[in-house]
Amino acid sequence: GGPDGKVVSTVLSSDDKSPFVADLQEACYTLINASKALKKYTAITIADAVALGGVEAVNSVGGPELSIQLGRTDAVKGSAPSTIPVNLLDGSNPARVAEAFRSAGLTEREMTALLGCLLTLKMTQKGRASEDWKKSTRGQFREPGKIGRMSEFKRLTDEDIAAMEEDDDEGSELTDNVDVYIAETFGARDQVFGQKVGKDIDQKTFNKYLGELNKFTAKKGGSGDLKEFGWIGTLLLDKENPTSQAWINKYGTSNLNYQKDLGIAYNAITQLGAEFTGGKYESLLKNRPRKTLNDE
Numbered sequence: 001g002g003p004d005g006k007v008v009s010t011v012l013s014s015d016d017k018s019p020f021v022a023d024l025q026e027a028c029y030t031l032i033n034a035s036k037a038l039k040k041y042t043a044i045t046i047a048d049a050v051a052l053g054g055v056e057a058v059n060s061v062g063g064p065e066l067s068i069q070l071g072r073t074d075a076v077k078g079s080a081p082s083t084i085p086v087n088l089l090d091g092s093n094p095a096r097v098a099e100a101f102r103s104a105g106l107t108e109r110e111m112t113a114l115l116g117c118l119l120t121l122k123m124t125q126k127g128r129a130s131e132d133w134k135k136s137t138r139g140q141f142r143e144p145g146k147i148g149r150m151s152e153f154k155r156l157t158d159e160d161i162a163a164m165e166e167d168d169d170e171g172s173e174l175t176d177n178v179d180v181y182i183a184e185t186f187g188a189r190d191q192v193f194g195q196k197v198g199k200d201i202d203q204k205t206f207n208k209y210l211g212e213l214n215k216f217t218a219k220k221g222g223s224g225d226l227k228e229f230g231w232i233g234t235l236l237l238d239k240e241n242p243t244s245q246a247w248i249n250k251y252g253t254s255n256l257n258y259q260k261d262l263g264i265a266y267n268a269i270t271q272l273g274a275e276f277t278g279g280k281y282e283s284l285l286k287n288r289p290r291k292t293l294n295d296e
Contacts, residue, residue, distance in 0.1 A: 003274030004075040005046035006082040008032065013081075020090040027053065047072035051270040058117060061124045062202040064259045066266050072274045089118070091231035098235060104272055106265075108243040109293045112236055113258070113265040116210045116251060119232040123209045124201055207255040213237070214252030217245045261293055268292055 008028045014021055035049040044052075048070050055066045088100060101111040201208050213233050216226060226233045236244045251258035268291060 003047055003072060003270055003272055005050060006075040006079065007050065007084060008046055010082040011086050014086045016086055018087065018090065021086055024086065044070065045072055045074045047074050047274065054266065057121060061121060063206045064203050066263050068267055068270055094231045094235040098241060106269065107292065107294055108241055109247050109261065110265040110268060112244045112247040113251070113261045113293070114269060115232050115236060117262055119229065120206065120209050122230065204255065207251055207258045210248055210258065211252040214248050217248055264291055264293055
């Protein structure tokens with residue numbers, strides 16, 4: 001679903017009214033608008049925007065800068081919708097999540113690295129509202145208008161989504177009547193591009209919550225209440241996924257190993273089923289097996 005962009009149309013056309021899916025729909029609108037704006041300056045598809053969205057989510061809380069390959073092609077209009085349930089990660093059925101990873105050919109090592117990242121995103125203390133990313137500690141920025149909630153939007157058809165993705169050059173020129181965000185010149189990366197969302201972790205401590213979860217593993221003789229780690233903690237420590245506990249121990253005790261594996265796992269999952277544009281991308285990636293993490 002993600003590597004060819006179909007997941008976006010699947011989410012936006014969903015009848016599910018849960019808060020979880022509503023948040024996903026709002027994220028999809030953001031990705032479409034970002035892709036539309038970026039097309040005026042560079043070639044980027046909705047499929048690329050999905051992959052980049054995950055990269056920026058990790059970076060926004062202070063995590064590492066993940067690298068991905070751009071150049072994915074979007075699914076052909078009218079193609080079969082994504083088969084991935086839109087509520088796969090809402091926590092209602094953890095066993096289904098594990099099965100989805102296995103069905104996709106991903107290992108428990110890759111599952112642990114990726115779900116460990118999702119756990120970190122969920123548990124990181126938010127130091128500010130996510131919509132205030134342009135606000136700097138040294139200056140002020142007035143954001144005109146506001147983003148509406150999903151209840152204010154109608155269900156979109158494939159035609160609606162295609163229309164939103166069209167590259168429209170009209171109004172792309174900068175004028176004196178437009179508020180333009182200009183990144184600050186000096187400071188660290190999270191200062192130059194605005195404040196980060198997370199306030200309790202950074203790249204050096206990105207494995208913090210995996211370290212805390214590691215205390216509950218059988219190897220540590222841990223026992224207690226796993227509620228604070230939610231469904232992800234329960235799944236990763238499930239006896240049906242014995243290898244995951246070993247990787248939790250490794251990642252929880254070595255931030256370097258965790259970030260290395262996370263980078264490979266994220267790049268791998270965003271290439272599943274993806275087709276890349278011609279030229280250098282195709283010559284580099286066509287028929288070339290993706291780099292994976294085995295369980296050894």
